[in-house]
Amino acid sequence: MAEIYPFRALHYNSAAVDLQKVVTQPYDKISPEMRARYYAASPNNFVRLILRQPTPGSNQTVYSEAAAELQNWVGESTLISEGAPAIYPYVQEFAVPGEPGETSGRKERRGFVALLRLEEYSTGVVHRHEETLSGPKADRMELLKATRCNFGQIFMLYSDPKREIENLLRKETAARPWQQVTDEYQSTHSMWRVTDPLVLEEVIEAMKSRKLVIADGHHRYETSLAYARARREEAQEDDRANYIMATFVPLESEGLLILPTHRVVHSLPDFNWEKLCSEAAPFFEVRPLACTGHAVEDAKTIRQALEQAGRERPTIAAYAGPQRAALLSLRKDADLAAALGEFPETLRQLDVVLLHGLVLEKVMRIDRQAVREQKHLRYVREFEQAIEEINQGQGQAVFLMDPTPIKAVCDNAYAGLPLPQKSTDFYPKLLSGLTIYWMDNPAGL
Numbered sequence: 001m002a003e004i005y006p007f008r009a010l011h012y013n014s015a016a017v018d019l020q021k022v023v024t025q026p027y028d029k030i031s032p033e034m035r036a037r038y039y040a041a042s043p044n045n046f047v048r049l050i051l052r053q054p055t056p057g058s059n060q061t062v063y064s065e066a067a068a069e070l071q072n073w074v075g076e077s078t079l080i081s082e083g084a085p086a087i088y089p090y091v092q093e094f095a096v097p098g099e100p101g102e103t104s105g106r107k108e109r110r111g112f113v114a115l116l117r118l119e120e121y122s123t124g125v126v127h128r129h130e131e132t133l134s135g136p137k138a139d140r141m142e143l144l145k146a147t148r149c150n151f152g153q154i155f156m157l158y159s160d161p162k163r164e165i166e167n168l169l170r171k172e173t174a175a176r177p178w179q180q181v182t183d184e185y186q187s188t189h190s191m192w193r194v195t196d197p198l199v200l201e202e203v204i205e206a207m208k209s210r211k212l213v214i215a216d217g218h219h220r221y222e223t224s225l226a227y228a229r230a231r232r233e234e235a236q237e238d239d240r241a242n243y244i245m246a247t248f249v250p251l252e253s254e255g256l257l258i259l260p261t262h263r264v265v266h267s268l269p270d271f272n273w274e275k276l277c278s279e280a281a282p283f284f285e286v287r288p289l290a291c292t293g294h295a296v297e298d299a300k301t302i303r304q305a306l307e308q309a310g311r312e313r314p315t316i317a318a319y320a321g322p323q324r325a326a327l328l329s330l331r332k333d334a335d336l337a338a339a340l341g342e343f344p345e346t347l348r349q350l351d352v353v354l355l356h357g358l359v360l361e362k363v364m365r366i367d368r369q370a371v372r373e374q375k376h377l378r379y380v381r382e383f384e385q386a387i388e389e390i391n392q393g394q395g396q397a398v399f400l401m402d403p404t405p406i407k408a409v410c411d412n413a414y415a416g417l418p419l420p421q422k423s424t425d426f427y428p429k430l431l432s433g434l435t436i437y438w439m440d441n442p443a444g445l
Contacts (some may be wrong), residue, residue, distance in 0.1 A: 019179060025183070052065055056205075089191065091110050112247065127214075129215070129413040130424065150244055157215050161313065220338055257427045260381075260402055290325075292322055296387065298325070303383055316355050350419065383400060
């Protein structure tokens, strides 16, 4: 049973802070350049809590410094607490990323923010859809222990084909938003507060029967699970550690958009393009593509070819330079049962599984542990950036992907079959800095 609860969010004081200058993208989407820009935007920018820069000459960790900064901001009322528990409807209006120079339409994604009682995956309430990496969990654990805060929201999917829960909250969003900001990608984020006990009870009750799939936030969810276990083992009466802040979005939403995440391979001692193509041939039809070395033009060429081929059968694009580009389309006679026998049949036809199980592991000899540790592998969202990195010598090859269908994501998650890391990229991201779950909030849960 999914147990959700309203809570007293800690948030920026609009009388003291310009929200536009302090909110950020999630920590794992913040590049060094973005962090520098956030730091320059405001001394109260949220990046100083979630991805703090080391202070020169300090003998404190970035985590303890973030905890001290949090206390300072609370003490000076830069951050303030809600007086009553609430659920927070959250609406995102955004442009659909399209090809360069094209006009894309705008979509709307509606959800709500609340607390969720943590559940082990084994209970069948919360389902993961992809594997996790060890490094991010260790980093987030140190920040959680130091601050006892959920600074970002876990992105949860639930099924609501009749829009039952969305309709309960829609009338609450007719008024002017409580918080509203436009991010650097021109996505508008609007949030409201719902404190009406009757509405809250209806939403809580309606959510009890829902199965949940983690869209984004696997590392933070598993970190919170580990933290709650540790507190219990320490015999600490710490019920607040048993909850996590999440945004809940119906998987039937027309605004639910998944972008592909591309793989840049680098630093292999014996990389050879011709060898890659020949050893991939037993599994894939290898069709050369004419590329010029111009990232924008080549991205358009590859994207169009990939989309067209992908409609017929699973296809991956490979690019190692202007004279070394090809489509890898799954052969109809490929013996996937033999080659990918450890994978269930439902996974064997997915592009991302074929890439990891066949191309990376069998052809390029990059084992799963190396993938988990991100050795020889880097993840990039944008087509043009991925291609330009190869052109500039920042990688040996990039594998470009179509997005994973949302149905495949959820069906495999329900079946307990997680996909490889970074199989999906839900867009837009949930902004960090709109609400905080502070376990030590003196006002209460």
